Amino acid sequence: MTQAPILEIRGLSKAFGPVKALSDVQFELRRGEIHALCGENGAGKSTLMNMIAGVLQPDQGDILIDDKPVSIHSPAAAQRLGIALVHQEIALCQDATVAENIYMAAINNRRVPLMNFQKLYADAQKIMDLLAPIPVRTRVADLSISNQQLVEIAKALTLDCKVLMLDEPTAALTESEAQRLFSIVRGLRERGISVVYISHRMAEIFSLCDRVTVFRDGRYVATDQVAAVSPDDVVRKMVGREITQLYPDKLAPQEPGRLLLSVEGLSDGRRFADVDLRLRAGEILGIGGLIGAGRSEIAQTICGLRPMTSGTVALDGKQLRLRSYGDAVKAGLVYLSEDRKGSGVFLDLPIAANISALDLARLTGRLGLLDRQAEDRQARELTGRLGVRMAGIEATVSTLSGGNQQKVAIAKQLSVDPKVIIMDEPTRGIDVGAKVEIHRLLRQLAGSGVGVIVISSELPELIGLCDRVLVVREGRIAGELTASELGEEAIIMLASGVQDSSVQRQAQNVA
């Protein structure tokens, strides 16, 4: 086929301050193809998508639509060019109805002063029904995360676009919803719409896409026909080295020490039930599962951040009775939130004050006054140990890069000498280098006898870092995988609740 590309990227570069997010990358999207874009977190996929969608401006290079160079200076300009982007993160107006969200762009462009709600609802329902029978008069806030994701996709479908970019659209979807999405995406291809499909999941890429382009560390690596390569080839190109080198050595099989944390029959009466969990000294326990499966809720409940309705938590053989998170911290059980900016760090406060926040009592002298010198000493010691790159401990956390902010958040947890540390997505949104450092640090902590639990949505992280992985599905422990059983397929199957054979059958059915 000798089709002219509908979208072409030439020599594009983008830097954020000293960090080069993209250097001299290229990309070509043909008319009517589904083109996968892969790469690890921080490889620059989202940056490229944001530039094509007009959210960011390139420093150098050209974007060509139908062979003509264009400058896309705003999301509205991208829409006029027929480009639609479905973000990985949900960006809907929570208090508006599904229909109002789906037609937000159209409403914004309307010249007529009054709304025709009857028509709005009817049109929106027609589009929504293509994906799932979600009533469009519902408030978005009342929908589950996976349904919100479907609304995002429906919203993009209304834009009458030529190029549709989907950024990890299945991250929050169940297997059957994902399958429905795939058939819709194929339908769009039939109608001549070109699709850029960002995903980590090799199975999806290989059943859905025509070609695949790989980025690594902000650079273009290769573009291949999917039919001509194997998943292993793609993974190797993404990583650029053997996967095992990215992660520190694991524990020898018979090594785990005494029981540190033991959770039995934990329920919160709402999001999860009957959770059992055991953590031994020296090991890193992974918790996997889909977003919204209840992983964070389980961890927060263990630490006393949310109320439990039944079950027991024992630390070091002693049963805990936690009235608040403060009690958990005193006992030596700490939790690192997944939402770094939202609930992990105090962006406007100095680094030293961030690190001391977890246990002010140990820095407080008589008369209730804070010992500032001890606070600074502690901050210097921990930032040095973790290798935080900063101007000084009195600088605010907002001046740090994402990876260093995360190190400060971890330093805060370490300041209380915890016995068990639960990390929720410890490397989300940070660059590859800092990620490796944090993984080494976690392994070191485990080696020194601290119990480490890592919740992660990144399968390579669970597989590479953890000695054992529990998979959560819809609020229950779906299964446990030991080091020898760990693999992407195994985790996905437990997480989505589909058996091996049925995945293959589904794949064949749709192919």
Place this chain on the structure above:
Amino acid sequence: MHAETKAAGRRINFAQLASMREAGLIVIILALCIAMSFASPHFLTWGNFRAMLMSFSIEGIVVVGMTVLLIVGGIDLSVGAVVCFSMVVSGALFLAGLDPWTASLIGIGVSALIGAAMGFFVTVIGLNHFITSLAAMVIVRGMCLVVTKGTPLSLFTLPPTFKAIGQGSFNNIPYVILIFVVVVAIFDFLLRRATAFRKVFYTGSNEKAAQFSGIRTNQVKFWVTVLCSTLAGLAGVIYMARFGAATPTFGAGMELNIIAAAVIGGASLNGGSGTIFGAILGMALLSVVTSSLILLDVSVYWQDMIKGCILLAAVSIDHFLHRKKS
């Protein structure tokens, strides 16, 4: 990633920014004073300074509480009403035969209870500070009218030892100013050094992160709300001693002046930042401006307008210096 790296370019840190602002305010106040000393011979006199200090000393006590409340991310529109209520309750109790000291303590205690009630609605019911204190302002104003039946209480029978709080002086320095300086010094020190007040910054900077650090943010917000009302109550009692009267409409609009001073001094309405010293400088600036306008014979009708413009300018400058999280 975008926002983080953008912020990484800015190397001004929080403490520097605060001291920069305070230094800036001092420069502006000094420049105004020097300019005024040429414009009016009455300006650079001890009498005028004393009058200016007196004029903002009592309000300054309320500013201290308001600043702490702004740091925690709250606001209190009811302070003017609470000042007045403390005044009329103490006054009415005195007229009913109580000794003025006990009456004053009860007045302050009742103010603390009003703060506790607001704290309850904010932390337990979950309303925001703005709406809660707006309602409290209207309710407490109404209570002032109920207590006084709408007429001012004349308290000329107050014993001289009590009146001295508001009218007397020590070595030619009025007690009012001494009380103000002591309150400011204590709270400025505590805010910088005390562990309990550090929690105020954590809560105001990022309430969720504070909760995830084991801080009971609702307790923090509750007690800061109580503190703000209590200091307003203290101010009300001092006003009573100063005027020897309790007027049911006293302090109307005072809350705006107080919030303006704290904001000019660097307190953020988003919480997480602010200093007592800065807020007092903000108050001083407003006071110097008022005094200047009077000495320059500027019509009273223009004065509020000019003060409003100063507030707008200060907040705009702050916005440009502090632009972040964009």
